[in-house]
Amino acid sequence: MNLYSFKLLIFLLHFVLINEIICKKISLPDIDLHSGSTIGECQQCKILTESFNHWLEKTSRGKYEGGDAAWEEAKLKSYSRSEMRLVEIQEGLCSEVKKHKDHCYALAEEAEEPLEKWWFHEDPASVDLYTWLCIETLQYCCPENHFGETCAPCPLYKNQVCGGQGQCAGEGTRKGNGTCICHKGFAGTYCEDCAKNYFRVNEQSCERCHKACEGCSGEGPAACNSCKQGWELYSGACVDVDECLIPTTCKTNQYCVNRAGSYSCKNCHQSCNSCVDAGPSNCTACDPSHVLWSGMCIDDQMKSDFLQNALKRLALYCGLLIITYFTYRKSKFLAALVVLIVAVYIYYSESLSKINVVDLFLNMYFINSPSSL
Template sequence: MGIIFTVKFILFYLLIVCNLIYSKKLTLPELDDINSKKINECQRCKVLVDSFNYWFDKTSRGKFEGGDTAWEESKLRSYARSEIRLVEIQESLCSELHKYQDHCYSLTEEAEQPLEKWWLDKDPNSIDLHTWLCIENLKYCCPENHFGFSCEPCPLDKDNKLCGGHGRCNGEGTRKGNGSCECFKGFTGHSCGECAQNYYRADTYTCEPCHKTCDGCSGAGADACEACKEGWKLEGGFCNDIDECSDANTCKPNQFCMNEEGSYACKSCDKSCKTCAGPGCSNCTSCGPGAMFWSGVCVDSKLKDVILAETLNRVILYLGLLLIIILITKISHALASLVVLIVAAYIYYSEKNSTMNVVYVISNLYF
């Protein structure tokens, strides 16, 4: 018994360990996915600066909280810009991050000496760390509305606006890009001053989307279409849905067609059907070899015999119940009325839940 218990315990322990390992493996792809998302050098530098500021705040009072106030303030003044505090911050850098942590760690070595210089020589209250580190020293970023290796200013339009106020400068804030306009959704053109395809000019500064059926429009609504999108046709000034399913050859022979707004879908017939007019086994229009077509259903001879046998059993049962009602009627009309209600309810729900009710089977005995 002792050996059996030991073996069971070992197996149970191994099962728990394997489960933990498997669970851990499930989380690794998620972490890899987060850390594998590409960010540019400027964004990487900003992540590092945000982490530094986070730990700067976390160490703002060090270990001197509580106790003698005068002594505490004296210690805090010396601790505030001490190398001890800097080391504490640097040792914790990036550790709080759940996203882009690897990108942050990869920059800590390069930024170590510049951070020490900023810490010891600069005033953090007047000199912004992101500007000093990422823009001026590591040269990974540019000021707002500047781009490229030399941080050139982004070009403005005739109204002195950046991309007409409807876009952003390519490479803005980084040492990359060419300064061209990247227009917001709905706008296009060199300075984002035009409406994009399937948008119309609502007012001087706004472009609104055309109606969903339009392929180009002159205004709002379905009656302003200049042309129709694929799956629609222009009739009476409106784009009406094309019923692709009206063509019998739209789908393959073993599929049925479902018309959708502006489109269509071909769905596979039930495996019992050779061809069909809809989903399920009751919409067959023809059957494969070895099966018989029985009012929309494909059945083989064996299945048909089973259906007929089950139907015959139900008919005999119903006739038996009818005979019992007749006998009870001779005894008590009141009791017979109650039995009739019970039997009627039973027959109703039996036939309703049956895939092939008695009337259906009898009406299709000959085909």
Template sequence: MQFFCKAGSLLLHSAHTNAKDLKESCSTCRGITDNFKKGFDKTTKKNFGGGNTAWEERALSKYETSEIRLVEILEGLCDSSNFECNHMVEEHEEELETWWFKRKTKHPDLFKWFCIDTIKVCCPKGTFGPDCNGCVGGSERPCHGNGACDGDGTRGGHGRCSCNQGYQGEFCLDCVDGHFNVFKNDTFSVCAECHASCKTCTGSTNQDCGECKPGWAKSEGGACNDVDECSKESPPCGEQQYCLNTDGSYSCQACDKACTGCKGAGPSNCLACAEGFKEDEGACTDINECEQPDEACPGEHRECVNIKGSHRCICSSKFEEKDGVCVQTEEPAASEESQEVLDSEPPEAAEQKYPEGHEDL
């Protein structure tokens, strides 16, 4: 029994693989016939450049249906790396030659003659499968014009419909939630989108909702209106956030840095001012600690730098902090070579370089 189960699985896998291969074979064949047409057009006006018009006319007439021209076209059908394409051309080169020499005049459509009727890897549009059966809804309007027929135009696929956005059902005649039928009969259906507030509807306005979407509620008049979650007694956001209502929903936004709690955006909507800020004409503004009567940065050689909501203490130029105090930065000792240069300079040059008050190195 176990053996048969495995064999069945292999057969199912093989059937799936074959169906996929059949679709790809049709795509490969279409690429070949498209490239054949490009090669045909490219070689139509081949220039011999001999200057002898009568000879060229005779030569071109022969070249037009010659094997030389066919070989040139065949050489350009596939990229060297495309195994499927090259394999198909090699396998069916004889059929291509037959079309070129014997069938081209009577059957000018190479794709139909070669891919559909001769090697049978494709089907006419609107049909699918080994026998080119009609798609759901008919070959003229597969899926009633509201979807795509699986395998359409190939010898693969199962023929079921993949409906376009807004449509559903076996025949793509029904509307999905959030859409309604503008028109519908047994073979034709047009769906349109409901109002943003409707989960189901019969028309395009918020008065036509059968059921409201989450975040919307029906009024006494029957319309679906937005629920303002931000106006509830217990707002849904955190202490350092404010609630922003949107259609059918809400979002929580961070309060301004100047605020401790807020009711909206910006420093003018603070419930209280954060540390380092003060209320000024209805808004929380930064306190400049560096300008306060009490010295913000006590100690020698220290400077105060104000930043939003706080301040920093830094050492003055040419000083650095060590063990909590600002000490003078140690300058590197002069090398013997630079000292020799100084000693060799005339006094006037030294005075220009190092004016009075300069500390010797």
């Protein structure tokens, strides 16, 4: 083999090995995307025992059909507690876990000897693996309704943990202080009271007060103990204060939007000095170089263009009405059809126009000057 052939062989081997490694990495099943998240020792142990029970079920053997039934039963009996079955379980252990797989593998390695002890010396039918391993042997967990290093009992109220309306801090683990963490709407050492701005419906239920209330005795704004800011007492009930009725609520170049219990100030359109709502057609004052015309701030050229456009439309409408009149004299049915078409046309023309004909007449005949609007 010459030097060139030898180098080519080395390159091909190198390529094959790298490709094999990459493929294996990419094809690893059930990659644990959550392996970086932290869970407690008790939760790790619970995941491990669930996986063990899963593989215990997977490795169970059913009776075979035909053959020597007595021999098969004896064979299965010996397999059920055999080292072979334990090896099968350990080989599959944690592989089916989708979340916290790394934690499961780590604890499986740590608990290998205790698991073997349970397998060979305890009866799975009467000795629960979770209780034996996690609570009694490793002492990572506590029985239900117990907490802390000594597995002290959780606080009871009316023979229920936290009155049945909360959770004991650290319950089931060797952590926590046993304080009641109350469900939404409940408060107190044992979750025996309603939380602030909730009222009692019955022993097991607290409902939220009306949004107007600062504390309440029942449902609705009439049951408030006092009114929240933005509300006021009127005829025995808390009603919304309309802050927008106060002229100084917002700045001059803003308009007010009232909400239940509050309000907000929004900036006027850039063409307006002051306004009553959003958009360029709700102005109430303009800068000196513009005049107010039908809610819009326009200059002289724009006003002239609007007037000319409105006059043209007015002339067109008059022409259409004249045509309708002569059509009526010839055929009432045809005239009715023409009236419908003209009405639809006028409606859409005026709705799309910034200045309609009515505004034109108001400004030309009933108001002295555009700036007085």
